[in-house]
Amino acid sequence: MFDMGAKPAPLVEARGLARNFPGRQGLLGRVRDVWAVRDVTLALAPGETVGVVGESGCGKSTLGRMMMGLDRPTEGSVSFDGRDLAALSAAERRKLSRRMQMVFQDPFGSLDPRRSIGAQITDGLRIHRLVPPGEIEAELFRLLDQVGLPRSAASRRPHAFSGGQRQRIAVARALSTRPDFIVADEPVSALDVSIQAQVVNLLMDLRRDLDLAMLFISHDLHVVRHLCTRIVVMYLGRVVEEGPAERVFATPAHPYTRALLTATPSLKPRPTGGAPRILPGELPSPANPPSGCPFRTRCPLAEAACAEAVPAARRIEPGWQAACIKAAPEAVA
Numbered sequence: 548m549f550d551m552g553a554k555p556a557p558l559v560e561a562r563g564l565a566r567n568f569p570g571r572q573g574l575l576g577r578v579r580d581v582w583a584v585r586d587v588t589l590a591l592a593p594g595e596t597v598g599v600v601g602e603s604g605c606g607k608s609t610l611g612r613m614m615m616g617l618d619r620p621t622e623g624s625v626s627f628d629g630r631d632l633a634a635l636s637a638a639e640r641r642k643l644s645r646r647m648q649m650v651f652q653d654p655f656g657s658l659d660p661r662r663s664i665g666a667q668i669t670d671g672l673r674i675h676r677l678v679p680p681g682e683i684e685a686e687l688f689r690l691l692d693q694v695g696l697p698r699s700a701a702s703r704r705p706h707a708f709s710g711g712q713r714q715r716i717a718v719a720r721a722l723s724t725r726p727d728f729i730v731a732d733e734p735v736s737a738l739d740v741s742i743q744a745q746v747v748n749l750l751m752d753l754r755r756d757l758d759l760a761m762l763f764i765s766h767d768l769h770v771v772r773h774l775c776t777r778i779v780v781m782y783l784g785r786v787v788e789e790g791p792a793e794r795v796f797a798t799p800a801h802p803y804t805r806a807l808l809t810a811t812p813s814l815k816p817r818p819t820g821g822a823p824r825i826l827p828g829e830l831p832s833p834a835n836p837p838s839g840c841p842f843r844t845r846c847p848l849a850e851a852a853c854a855e856a857v858p859a860a861r862r863i864e865p866g867w868q869a870a871c872i873k874a875a876p877e878a879v880a
């Protein structure tokens with residue numbers, strides 16, 4: 548379990564979260580469940596931005612969905628403002644949904660091509676009756692201003708916008724209900740590099756102005772570095788390192804974090820689409836993870852003891868932990 552250090556009362560708290568999915572029959576007839584997330588404990592204070600990073604398939608989206616209450620944990624619990632999400636009635640859950648919003652990688656997939664974006668941005672206002680009907684248009688214009696879109700955008704449909712503009716629309720829609728907590732799942736990965744910076748800057752401004760707590764999921768460490776105060780590194784469903792973003796980036800303590808940072812060429816332009824960079828060695832199947840430390844099959848420091856047990860989190864400093872028997876802060880070249 549990760550020790551969170553001294554912090555204000557959390558807004559969102561995940562305790563011992565795990566999620567498995569039933570496996571498919573393999574060639575030899577063996578069926579293995581996939582543990583997408585295992586034993587994750589994580590808390591966000593109000594207004595805090597936490598980045599979740601790791602290679603594709605390490606469980607980031609599944610964690611984000613559980614923290615939003617969109618997916619039920621197999622084990623563990625998520626609480627929001629001190630209330631266990633699993634214990635809420637449907638009506639309480641609906642009410643709470645106003646305060647929790649999600650922004651996805653593909654805004655086009657979550658927008659209805661036949662409706663004007665003005666109508667779509669204001670759905671939440673109507674559902675939750677946040678402003679009187681006569682004030683909806685003024686609120687819509689305020690939201691468009693906030694995300695840097697012209698007011699003339701209101702009457703147009705999604706296809707009239709570029710990828711970056713559509714992500715601004717998705718952000719405006721998420722903000723419309725005045726949430727306290729946003730899960731942003733790879734919100735800029737599908738965008739052109741130059742546009743990514745604009746959307747990240749927008750999110751930074753909003754975080755500052757609105758005091759939003761944000762779980763920002765990304766395989767791109769540099770995006771996270773700009774935006775987040777704390778970083779959580781996942782590998783095969785487990786948190787392997789967690790700490791203040793500045794400290795973790797300067798001197799990562801887990802060999803996997805070091806490998807991720809080394810594999811990320813610093814701020815070089817890269818192709819659109821943001822395919823995760825390849826680390827040395829093969830990522831084991833989540834249906835058949837190695838015994839002991841999940842990273843040991845690719846780890847340059849691995850020794851016999853690493854195969855014996857999943858390493859406990861070692862405290863590097865208050866609020867900074869790494870699950871490795873050799874965890875020690877070390878600068879990357």
Ligand SMILES: Nc1ncnc2c1ncn2[C@@H]1O[C@H](COP(=O)(O)OP(=O)(O)OP(=O)(O)O)[C@@H](O)[C@H]1O
Nearest residue numbers: 568581582583602603604605606607608609610833
């Ligand atoms: N609904 C599902 N049914 C079966 N397996 C699933 C399901 N959702 C996720 N998984 C599996 O759980 C593991 C974690 O997936 P998840 O999407 O959470 O990872 P991720 O880190 O977000 O990856 P990506 O960046 O590719 O989205 C993967 O092995 C995935 O195949």
